Amino acid sequence: MRWHEWTARILIVIIFVILPVTILGYQYGIRPATNGIRVIDVKAAAPEAGGFQPDGIQVQAGETVTLRFMADDVTHGIAIGPGLDVDLGPVDPGHVKEITMTFDHAGTYTFYCNTWCSPNHWRMRGVIEVRDTANTIPIPQRDPVIEALIAEGIDIDAAHDSSNFEESHNVLDTNPSGLRGENLIPRLSVPTELQDEVWRHSHTPMDGLDLLVMSNPGFNRSDLADAVAYLWAVDISPSLAAQNLYNQNCAACHGETGDGDGPAASLTVNEPVAFSDIAYMFTRRSDVLYAKIRRGGMGTDMPNFGTLFTAEETWALVDYLWSLSDSHLQP
Numbered sequence: 083m084r085w086h087e088w089t090a091r092i093l094i095v096i097i098f099v100i101l102p103v104t105i106l107g108y109q110y111g112i113r114p115a116t117n118g119i120r121v122i123d124v125k126a127a128a129p130e131a132g133g134f135q136p137d138g139i140q141v142q143a144g145e146t147v148t149l150r151f152m153a154d155d156v157t158h159g160i161a162i163g164p165g166l167d168v169d170l171g172p173v174d175p176g177h178v179k180e181i182t183m184t185f186d187h188a189g190t191y192t193f194y195c196n197t198w199c200s201p202n203h204w205r206m207r208g209v210i211e212v213r214d215t216a217n218t219i220p221i222p223q224r225d226p227v228i229e230a231l232i233a234e235g236i237d238i239d240a241a242h243d244s245s246n247f248e249e250s251h252n253v254l255d256t257n258p259s260g261l262r263g264e265n266l267i268p269r270l271s272v273p274t275e276l277q278d279e280v281w282r283h284s285h286t287p288m289d290g291l292d293l294l295v296m297s298n299p300g301f302n303r304s305d306l307a308d309a310v311a312y313l314w315a316v317d318i319s320p321s322l323a324a325q326n327l328y329n330q331n332c333a334a335c336h337g338e339t340g341d342g343d344g345p346a347a348s349l350t351v352n353e354p355v356a357f358s359d360i361a362y363m364f365t366r367r368s369d370v371l372y373a374k375i376r377r378g379g380m381g382t383d384m385p386n387f388g389t390l391f392t393a394e395e396t397w398a399l400v401d402y403l404w405s406l407s408d409s410h411l412q413p
């Protein structure tokens with residue numbers, strides 16, 4: 083029966099040739115052409131396998147583009163920041179996640195992987211340059227918090243200093259508890275500095291404890307430390323958004339509960355800091371934590387996140403780190 087054979091052949095041609103050509107032609111040819119939107123394909127692979135390709139994209143301000151991310155090797159997560167609120171979620175190998183978006187403002191944005199995919203995962207980043215009509219990219223604004231720290235003479239690029247940490251452990255005979263401190267606060271004379279969030283951001287809880295001890299001679303030091311823990315670690319509002327950012331971008335090293343023991347902790351040059359250690363946190367300043375998150379720690383394997391998150395997101399992360407230091411707040 084020859085016509086059977088012919089039908090089969092025609093079917094095979096339709097399935098293996100015409101169908102794929104039509105689909106590919108639509109994806110790469112007709113679709114971009116009909117709606118005028120540029121489609122930019124980005125291959126996502128772990129950094130040692132090439133990272134994002136391309137890792138640089140140029141867009142005009144006001145231009146709408148479709149970004150298509152296809153995972154090549156393992157599952158990646160795709161997010162774009164700062165301030166764009168784009169999180170495409172995980173992309174499995176061989177799959178594609180796409181977004182059509184308009185870049186309203188000229189500037190430099192970063193697309194990055196937010197799923198732990200390899201020991202070099204956090205190097206998996208690409209840049210989107212959005213140019214204005216004069217074809218320029220504005221220079222990123224200086225960060226007033228970081229400028230102030232530099233003016234103060236603080237070396238924010240140095241590895242964390244734990245010399246005053248031993249001292250803190252000795253001074254705090256028991257771990258301060260913000261929950262206990264909450265009940266004590268109404269009975270204390272709290273200096274105005276301690277009530278001021280701006281002051282608290284640029285001082286350590288130890289500085290706060292010294293002040294509180296001076297203005298409350300009748301109380302013992304460890305009770306006052308509880309009150310200080312309340313001010314720094316409990317009287318804050320860590321957001322769900324910050325928790326998500328932390329779990330996606332930080333927990334691999336610092337651990338989900340901030341114990342410094344995430345699955346990637348053994349791979350870093352320096353040990354990731356344990357935020358759950360409140361005695362350690364008593365020696366830390368919020369503005370320095372903020373600066374470290376934005377700039378990273380040179381040579382320590384603490385990545386820099388300044389090109390990924392807004393200043394607000396970074397402060398929210400700082401709050402979240404403090405919430406990890408008070409054990410009763412932990413998830």
Ligand code: HEC
Binds near residue numbers: 333366383385399
């Ligand atoms: C690749 C592992 C890794 C990841 C991911 C990571 N960190 Fe770190 N982080 C480190 C290491 C290692 C250090 C210790 C650096 C040092 O010795 O100063 C550190 C230090 C820090 C410090 C400084 C603490 C101090 O006392 O000076 C802060 C703050 C911090 N990390 C916050 C974060 C946040 C927030 C994220 C996620 C947005 C994050 N880290 C993601 C490895 C990591």
Ligand SMILES: [Cu+2]
Binds near residue numbers: 158196200203206
């Ligand atoms: Cu990845």
